[in-house]
Amino acid sequence: MKVLKDILYKVSIESVKGSTAIELNHIHFDSRLVTNQDVFVAIRGVAADGHMFIDAAISKGATAVVCEDLPSELAPEITYVQVKDTREALAYMASNFYDNPSTNLQLVGVTGTNGKTTVSSLLYQLFKTLGFKVxxxxxxxxxxxDKEFATKLTTPDSLTINSYLKMMNEVGVEFCFMEVSSHGIAQHRTLGLDFAGGIFTNLSQDHLDYHSSFAEYRDVKKRFFDQLSxxxxxxxxxxxxxxxYMLQNTKAKTYGYGVKNLTDYKVKILEKSFSGxxxxxxxxxxxxxxxxxxxxYNLLAVYAAADLLDVEQLENLQTLSQLKPVDGRYQHHISETGIHVIVDYAHTPDALKNVLQTTNDIRTRNEELITVVGCGGDRDKTKRPLMGKIAGxxxxxxxxxxxxxxxxxPDEIINDIEKGVEPQDIFKTLSITSRQQAIKTACSLAKKGDIILIAGKGHETYQEVHGKRSDFDDLKIVKELLAQFNK
Known part of the structure; x- marks a missing residue:
């Protein structure tokens, strides 16, 4: 058990009602999970305000409550800790509760619009190949x-992050690589973590359904670097x-990487094909x-981080050449009849543009490039016509x-995408609501040497419609359909 006053270390407290010397079993911000002798942290969320569930948490056994606004009536046997920001408090409390696990390994955060998954996954792969526990x-x-766990969020909540970092401590993990999303930074999920380093990949339009403007989105990303030691x-x-811009106020030691400019880590592309x-x-x-x-760019970022984490240059280069692509990130397959398939997670205008330009750079222009693409619901609507324009x-x-x-x-989402298609490109487009039928149509249109790009879902093995998820794997489906057409 932990003592409340110990897990409140670094938390900015405005007032306390009751004793902080009490022992606690666990921290929860979901009142449904509270059991006897837990502390409940009341978080103001998008859909619900945790302050509405303080009484429910107490009825389930909570002996302490951390909140921004004190209830009008205070239960005499309960300790109330009033703070300015409960998300910020939760982050510090989570680190303290799990004995600050990020200080016992080298934690590297990767942020940016595109490339976070690839860079963090390849760093994991590289250090694992070199024999480290990662x-x-x-x-x-x-x-x-070696153990794998499912996840739904790019950056999990503070309790989840610290619980996994603690698990890593227990098995002797030396390095951890972590995607850091703008939501995670804005909601203080990474606050209180001791990062050995941070990597910025790129920035383009995304998440404007959450952030009020591109400038706010950019500045939230920058906050991650501002907080580095x-x-x-x-x-x-x-x-x-x-x-x-990301590094203007950071206290960390700064390095650059790129293709176009003279910098610390420089890459030249000598050859490119569908082979590599x-x-x-x-x-x-x-x-x-x-x-x-x-x-x-992604490989150069991996090389640079590994270099700064003291991997010897020759080992770094040799291992880099052995790395395997991440599922759903420009994942290439060629059918028995010679049709190329690319499955990619591209769900932003910039990512889609990069994938299509890359494909056009490689192809001979004697073949068709057939793109199957949509946009997610309940997300930034302003990017939909941009995606339509780029695809067209x-x-x-x-x-x-x-x-x-x-x-x-889904038909309204498709209508939003279609609005961006330029007049000269309209003749190229079809709209088919069923994703499986759309992929099947692409397969029927393709001939030997043609390229089918299926964009947007990448590694995902489900499709979410009206809150329900059903099995849907783009790569599996396209392989099955092409095999049927081969018969």
Whole structure:
């Protein structure tokens, strides 16, 4: 058991009613999970305000409550701790409760619009290959060395993060690589963590359903680097127009990487094909099985972080050449009849543009580039016409379809996408609401040598419609359909 006053270390407290010397079993911000001798933290969420559930938490056995506003009537046997921001308090409390596990390993955060999953996953893969015990917290999965756990959020809540970091401590994990989302930063989920380093990949439009403007989205990302300590490193993509901005106020030691500008870590793309990339990194040639200019940036970020974490240069390069692409990130498959399939998570305008430009750079222009794409429901609506415009401009044929419509009407989402298609590109487009039917149509249109890009869902193996998830794996489905067409 923990003592309340110990887990409140670093929390900015406005007032206390009752004793902080009491022992507690656990911390919860969901009143339904509270049991005897727990502390309940009342979080103001998007859908519900935790302050409405203080009485419910007490009835379930909570002996302490952390809140922003004290209830009008205080239960005499309960300790109430009033704070300015309960999300911020929860972050510090979670670290303290789990004995500050981030201080016992080297934690590296990766933030940006695109590339977070690839960079963090490849760093996990690289250090695992080198024989280290490694952890990963990503959109796709959470890994504690060899054990794998499912995840739904890019950056989990503070309690979940610290519980997994504690688990990593217990098995001797030395390095952990973690995706850091703008939601996670804005909601203080990473506050109180001791980061050995941070990596900025790039910034483009996303999450404007949550952030009020692009400037706010950018500044939230920057806050992650502002919070790094002087002992940490901060690596930025200086080819991105926001790259140097991210590091303006950081106390960390700063480094740059890029393709276009002279910087600490520089890469030249020597050759590119559907087989991979031949790169020159800081004067050394290396072959990788990754495809596309954007992956040259991702690989360079991985190389730079590994270098700053004291991996010897030759080992770094050799291991980099062995790394395997991440599921759903420009994942390439070729059918028996020679049709190329690319499955990618591209769900932002910039990501879709990168994937299509990369494909156009590689193809001979004698073949079709058939793009199947949609946009998620209950998310930033302003990017939908941009996605439509980009798909129309850069593909030879486009099929607009459902992604994860969630609670929205999929046909209305498709209508929003279609509004961005330029007049000269309208003849290229079809709209098919059923994603399976859209993929089937793409397969029927494709001939030997043609390329089918299925964008938006990537690694996801489900489709969410009206709050219900059903099995749906883009790569599995396209493989099955192409096999049927081969018969």
């Amino acid at each position: 952890g990963l917290i990503s959109t796709v999965t959470i890994k504690v060395n 002087k002992d940490a490193f901060a690596i930025t993509n200086i080819d991105d127009r926001n790259g140097n 990339l031949k790169l020159n990194i800081n004067g050394n040639e290396v072959w990788s099985r990754f495809i596309g200019d954007f992956n040259a 401009n850069l593909s030879t044929k486009v099929i607009f379809t459902s992604d994860n419509p969630r609670t929205e009407d």
